[in-house]
Amino acid sequence: MLWLICALTFLSLTGCASMGSGTVAEKRDVILDMQQAALTKLYKEKPDTRAQLRDAAGYAVFSNANINLIFVSAGTGYGVVNNNLTGVKTYMNMAEGGIGLGIGAKDYRIVMVFHSQDALTYFIENGWTAGGNADATAKAGNKGASIDGEGYLGNITVYTMTESGLALQATVKGTKFWVDDQLN
Numbered sequence: 001m002l003w004l005i006c007a008l009t010f011l012s013l014t015g016c017a018s019m020g021s022g023t024v025a026e027k028r029d030v031i032l033d034m035q036q037a038a039l040t041k042l043y044k045e046k047p048d049t050r051a052q053l054r055d056a057a058g059y060a061v062f063s064n065a066n067i068n069l070i071f072v073s074a075g076t077g078y079g080v081v082n083n084n085l086t087g088v089k090t091y092m093n094m095a096e097g098g099i100g101l102g103i104g105a106k107d108y109r110i111v112m113v114f115h116s117q118d119a120l121t122y123f124i125e126n127g128w129t130a131g132g133n134a135d136a137t138a139k140a141g142n143k144g145a146s147i148d149g150e151g152y153l154g155n156i157t158v159y160t161m162t163e164s165g166l167a168l169q170a171t172v173k174g175t176k177f178w179v180d181d182q183l184n
Contacts, residue, residue: 024182024183027182027183028091028183031063031078031079031080031091031183032080034061034063034079034109035061035079035080038061038063038109038111038161039053039061039111041109041161042111042159042161045161046159049111049113049159052113052157053111053113054084056084056113056114056115057083057084057085057114057115057116057117057119057120058081058082058083058084058085058114058117058120059081059082059084059111059112059113059114060079060080060081060082060092060110060111060112060114060123061079061080061082061109061110061111061112062077062078062079062092062094062109062110062112062177063077063078063079063107063108063109064076064077064094064096064107064108064109064110065077065105065107066096066105066107066108067104067105068100068103068104068105069103070103071099071100072097072098072099073096073097073098073099073100074095074096074097074098075094075095075096075097075175076093076094076095076096077093077094077095077110078091078092078093078094078180079091079092079094079110080092081120081123081124083120085117090124090179090184091179091180091183091184092124092127092177092178092179092180093177093178093180094127094175094176094177094178095175095176096174096175096176097174098174107162108160108161108162109160109161110158110159110160111158111159111160111161112156112157112158112159113156113157113158113159114155114156115155115156115157116155118155119154119155119156123156123177124179127176127177127178127179128174128175128176128177129174129175129177
């Protein structure tokens, strides 16, 4: 029974983070609009990040929807990696799964800053991350609050910003990022 609940939850979550229908150009525009909104929010909350992104080898911005049901966490999303050296944009998808304690759902943005070309290339070609996550979120639009943070993974700095959700969770999770063949 638990596996059925998890499967249904993941399928519904996939729909929440879905790009929906539209042409390739329309889907890219949706991702670029999401990226611009996330960067505007990040620059407002942490003004020093503007220079950090400008001076980096590149950066990525992802939109992610996550659900946690007692012991299981799952999420899915999409985004774009920007190579500052070449100007190339690589559109990518993501999926995550984890175990831990918690309950809730949230919609959040991830901004990754790649401090070396090797880190950026490795991310695009391999896309795996693993780590822990603990958060408390009660947010809808501009109302409510969340505890967001930043992390450092070698030559990558990661910022997270919650858009909306209600969640209390502590999980160990893995995330897979992969190139979107349809949008590149």
